[in-house]
Amino acid sequence: MSLTVIKLGSSVVVDDHGLLRTDLLAALCATVAGRHAEGERFVLVSSGAIARGIQQLGLPSRPTAIDALQAASAVGQGRLFRSWDDLFAAEGLIAAQVLLTLYDLGDREAFVNARRTLAKLVDMGTVPIINENDTTTTEEISFGDNDLLAAQVAMMQGADRLVLLTSTDGLFSADxxxxxxxxxxREIHDVEAALTENDVGTTTSSLGTGGMRSKALAADMAAAAGIPTVVASGLRPEALARVLAGEDEGTRFVAGEARWSSFKLWLRYAKPARGTIEVDDGARRALSRDDTSLLPVGVVGVTGDFKVGDAVDVRHGDELVAKGISGYASGALRRVMGERTEQVREVFPRAPAEAVHRDRLVVL
Incomplete structure (x- = not known):
């Protein structure tokens, strides 16, 4: 049974006035229902809640203040899901509303719980409709845009492919x-090279966030889990049908074998870093080449205020070397940085030997 995560941008869900594109979405639901009947399963990540709220409230443009965005989301979210529920019901399918925040994925226990719930919903034959919980989220705990949320959902569920539907036919060499x-x-193997070679900007609609750059970054995230991504037009219903049939449509981001385990994917992309550990030349070489743990002796600086179990970035000058789960609180690590294990034990007899254990470290 294959699983596809489909993300629909605000420009696909609503028009420039914030009105729902009902006929278009009905056609997309019919396409999904047809493939669902053949045994495929789907998770949708739908933008548009804030845009629907803006239209309902009669606001002249998208607000910039967090509280106004949250208010618009509170008004629009229920209306948006009701529309999805009605559209899928017309195709004989049950939609399930799932609202997530970055905390839900950044906390390992919450992440596992969310993964199990989504898996059960898919196993039961429903179509989960996911959106960020904009009503309670803040800038600090926001995904930033639904492209990145969709990529994280695809990685969390081990999806077979990620489809990002937007108002253009794919990634262009220029606007x-x-x-x-x-x-x-048509096809991209190296996202970083593609971003460099092509004029990929962050232009968005007046009602949405993101842009083609965020889609390329989302595709790069999915590629780390071995998941291919297609960016295609959501304004042409036949485009989605062609993508799901494996035909040449939009821009395809090719993914090779998964680079990291599920835990390390979560650590790299879902868990926010709470501080930074600076390392010396020897520690950088050992981490990058030898798959070793990071010991206090290799630490030359500590930035931020973090606890045992928090994620930290590991840097060497301007280079981001790794990301890991700290075995020390920031204050304790400052006291013993640069010290060998026997010296550390004189200060903290029960302290771990590793500042960051290699099993809880992802080298970048």
């Missing part, structure tokens, strides 16, 4: 609205 020579890039 096709202003550059007539812009060409559609």
């Amino acid at each position: 096709p609205r202003t550059d007539p020579s812009a060409r559609l890039v």
Whole structure:
């Protein structure tokens, strides 16, 4: 049984006035239902709650203040899900509403619980409709945009593919609205090179966030889990049908074998770093080449205020070397940094030998 995560941008869900594109979404639901009947399973990540709220409240434009965005989301979220529920019910399917915050994925226990719940919903034949819980989220605990949320959901569920539906036909070499020579890039193997070679900006609709750059970054995240991504037009229902049929449509981001385990994917992309550990040349070489743990002796600086069990970035100068789960609180690590294990034990007899154990470390 294959699983596809489909993300729909605000420009696909609503028009420029915040009105639901009912006929378009009905056609997309019919496409999903047809594949569902053949045994495929789907999770949808739907933007549009804030845009629907803006329209309902009669606001002249998208607010910038967090409390106003939260209010718009509170008004629009229920209306948006009700529409999805009605559309899938018309196709004989049950929709399930799931609202997530970054905390739900950043905490390991909450992450595992969310993964189990989504897996059960999919096993029961429902179509989970996921959105960020904008009503309670803040800038500090926000995913930033639903492209990254969709990538994290795909990784969390071990999806077979990620489809990002937007208002363009895919990733272009330049902005096709202003550059007539812009060409559609059909296949990408190296996201970093593609971002460098093509004029990929962050232009968005007036009602949404994100942009093509965030989609490329989301595809890169999915690729780390071995999940291919397709960016295609959501304004043409036949485009989704072609993508699901494996036909040449949109821009395909090719993924190789998964680079990291589920735990390390969670650590790399879902758990926010609470501080930084600076390391010396020897520690950098050992981490990058030898798959070793980070010992206090290799630490030359500690930034931030973190606890045992918090995630930290490991840096060497300007280079981000790794990310891991700290075995020390920041204050304790400052006291013993640069010291050998026997010296550390004189200060903290029961302290772990490792500042960050290799099993809880992902080298970047």
